[in-house]
Every structure is written in C-alpha cells, then in structure tokens.
Amino acid sequence: MPTELVAALDIGGTKIAGALVDRRGGILVRARRPTPAREDGETVMRAVEEVLAELAAAPRWASVRAVGIGSAGPVDAARGVVSPVNIPGWRDYPLVERVRRASGGRPVTLVGDGVAMTAAEHWRGAARGHDNALCLVVSTGVGGGLVLDGKLHTGPTGNAGHIGHVSVDLDGDPCACGSRGCVERIAGGPHIARRALDNGWRPGPDGDVSAAAVAAAAHAGDPVALAAFERAARALAAGIAATAALVELDIAVVGGGVAGAGGVLFAPLRRSLREYATLSFVRDLTVVPALAGTDAGLLGAAAAAGGPDREPAAPAA
Structure with a gap:
C-alpha cells in the first residue's frame, strides 16, 4: 500500500506554498504562487486553489489523507477562520471550509505560522527530542509556539505561545x-x-535600512547597530524567561529572518537570559538557532495535521 501523505499549505503575505509530505518529513511534490495580498479575498483564495490543484495533479495525491495549513495570523482554529494582518482581504475568512472543499472533503487542520514553525522544529529540527520547548519566529513580527509534555500545544484558537505580544x-x-x-x-x-x-x-x-543591514553593521562593530540588537535580545530574553517560569521549558529555539543575524543576536540573548532566568527550574534553559529552514512552514503544517511517524523522535545530534 502506498505511504499515506499529508498536503501542507504555508500561507503568508508574500507567498502561498504547498507540498505533499510523507510521514518522515520528506517533501515529494511542491507548488507555489505569489500571494495577491492587496487583492480581494476571493482572489487570494484562487491562488490557494491553484496551489492545491497543482498538488492534486500529482499521481501521489490519491494517498493524501489530510491537509495541514500554517497561516499568517491571527487565526481561529476553533472556527476555522483567518484574519492575517498582511492579507487585508481575509477577515474572518472561512479558510478551513474552503480548503476542505478544494481538497475533495479531506480533513483540514489550521494553525498559526508560529505554531507551524514549532511543530517543524519539534519534528525535524532543533527541538527534536525535547518534551518542553518554546519556538520563536523573529522576523517582521515575532511569533511563537509551544511543545508541552512532548505534544504541540496549540491552544483553543491555534495561537498558543504567541510570545510576540507578551509585554x-x-x-x-x-x-x-x-x-x-x-x-x-x-x-x-x-x-x-x-x-x-x-x-x-x-x-x-x-x-538599505533593513534589520539585515543593521546586522551587517553590527558585525562590523558599529556601536549603535550593536546596541539595537542588544535591546532586541533583552526583550526576547525577558519574554522567554517569563514563558519558562510559567510552563517550565527545556529549550528555546529561535528562527526567522532576524535570527539570521547570528552572534550579534544570540550572544546578548544568552547573556540576558542568564539575568532573567534565575529560578532553579529555569536556570538550565538553553537557546539555540532553528534548523528546519525555509521549509519549516510546510513541515509544521504537515506535522500539525498528523503527518509524523508515531515512533518517538530521537534527540538531534
């Protein structure tokens, strides 16, 4: 019997990516369209349907048993609707029902993009083998998700772990x-x-006035650029430490474009975390870069929909 697959969608303000994913995280077929983010909601949905149609044209589509969606948020998984800040045409948009119809009635699981990244890192990335993890996406915004007691913790609406809006x-x-x-x-x-x-x-x-340009200046020793990353790192450390004090964490995994700054972010982040995470049960918390890369959204959407093998994951080397 052919291996069962999951169809995964990664929906953001720039692109709509799709893939057929096997139970070990192998991406077998890909499809992609630019997000017509400034168009009306139905135009955006047509791009999603085009991605699904391209996946459905693959011979392996018959083995797809479920669809997972990782979407820019806010999302409301309980109602199956999305209202992405960067897609104005979607407000309380019934994405789950529309994708269910477009995929031939298959079950659909919706999570926010931060939760999807967390699922990917726990399945195939830096949080693999850890039972209690916080994973962060630090990019234009700051999102996140939680793994608690070895399971993805999405919360009732699919937004649990959204550390970006911790004050x-x-x-x-x-x-x-x-x-x-x-x-x-x-x-x-x-x-x-x-x-x-x-x-x-x-x-x-x-x-170039992007954060990447500031990171380059920081690597070159610019004191103002270094101070900007120091301040960002302190904010992240405070949020991570607060989360760890609430739920007890083994590891915090940081990905996203800003994490690409490397040492100018991670060095002050680890230093600041030692200042904030002082209680005995959070003192050993480690912070590491994400490993799942650009496929994190797809892998996480697949994992959230039940894609992984059920064998216990081995710790990453």
Whole structure:
C-alpha cells in the first residue's frame, strides 16, 4: 500500500506554498504562487486553489489523507477562520471550509505560522527530542509556539505561545496589537532598524535600512547597530524567561529572518537570559538557532495535521 501523505499549505503575505509530505518529513511534490495580498479575498483564495490543484495533479495525491495549513495570523482554529494582518482581504475568512472543499472533503487542520514553525522544529529540527520547548519566529513580527509534555500545544484558537505580544516594557511604545511594550515592538526587524536609525545609525551607499543591514553593521562593530540588537535580545530574553517560569521549558529555539543575524543576536540573548532566568527550574534553559529552514512552514503544517511517524523522535545530534 502506498505511504499515506499529508498536503501542507504555508500561507503568508508574500507567498502561498504547498507540498505533499510523507510521514518522515520528506517533501515529494511542491507548488507555489505569489500571494495577491492587496487583492480581494476571493482572489487570494484562487491562488490557494491553484496551489492545491497543482498538488492534486500529482499521481501521489490519491494517498493524501489530510491537509495541514500554517497561516499568517491571527487565526481561529476553533472556527476555522483567518484574519492575517498582511492579507487585508481575509477577515474572518472561512479558510478551513474552503480548503476542505478544494481538497475533495479531506480533513483540514489550521494553525498559526508560529505554531507551524514549532511543530517543524519539534519534528525535524532543533527541538527534536525535547518534551518542553518554546519556538520563536523573529522576523517582521515575532511569533511563537509551544511543545508541552512532548505534544504541540496549540491552544483553543491555534495561537498558543504567541510570545510576540507578551509585554516586557510596561511604559514602552504602543504596539499594533493595542498593548504596550510588547516583545514584537522591540525585537521585530523593522523596530530594530528604526531604533538604530533613531540613535544615529546610517545605511551604506545602497540605502538599505533593513534589520539585515543593521546586522551587517553590527558585525562590523558599529556601536549603535550593536546596541539595537542588544535591546532586541533583552526583550526576547525577558519574554522567554517569563514563558519558562510559567510552563517550565527545556529549550528555546529561535528562527526567522532576524535570527539570521547570528552572534550579534544570540550572544546578548544568552547573556540576558542568564539575568532573567534565575529560578532553579529555569536556570538550565538553553537557546539555540532553528534548523528546519525555509521549509519549516510546510513541515509544521504537515506535522500539525498528523503527518509524523508515531515512533518517538530521537534527540538531534
């Protein structure tokens, strides 16, 4: 009998990616479309349907038993709807029902993109073999997800572990979510860049004012760029330590574009974590870079839908 597969969708503001994924995390077929994020909701859905149709044209489609979706959020898994901040045409959009119809009535599981990344890291990445983990996506925003007692903990709506909107500065700047001093408002890529610019950092001749450009300047020793990453790292450390104090964690895994800064983020992050995570039951918490890479969204969507082998995962070497 052919191996059962899961169809995975990774939906963001830039791209809609799809894949057929086997039980060991092998990606057998891929499809991709740009997200028409500024168009109406039905136009966006047509792009999703095109991705599914391309997957359905593959000979292995008959072996697909379920569909997993990792979507930019907010999502509401209990209702099967999504309202991604970066896709204005989708507000309380019934994505689960539409994908169920487009996939021939197969069961559909929806999670937020941070939860999907967490599922991928626990299945095939840096959190493999750990029973209690927090995984973070640090990019334009800051998302996350939790593994507790060896299982993905999605919460009722699929948003559990959203560390980006934990407040770590009671008198901090207003956040887009409506709160103040959130981790995302300090550690998100655009906010790192804005902090550096406000404190005197200037881009090179190419005019690049992204967080990646600030990271490059930090690697070159620019003190303002280093200070911007130091501040972001402290915010992340405070959020991680608070989460660990609540639920007890073995490991925190950090991925996303900002994590690509490497040592200029991870060195102050680990140093700050030692200052914040001081209780005996959180003191041994480690922080490591993510390993699942650009396929994390697809692998995580597949894992959330029940894709992994049920054999216990071995710790990563």
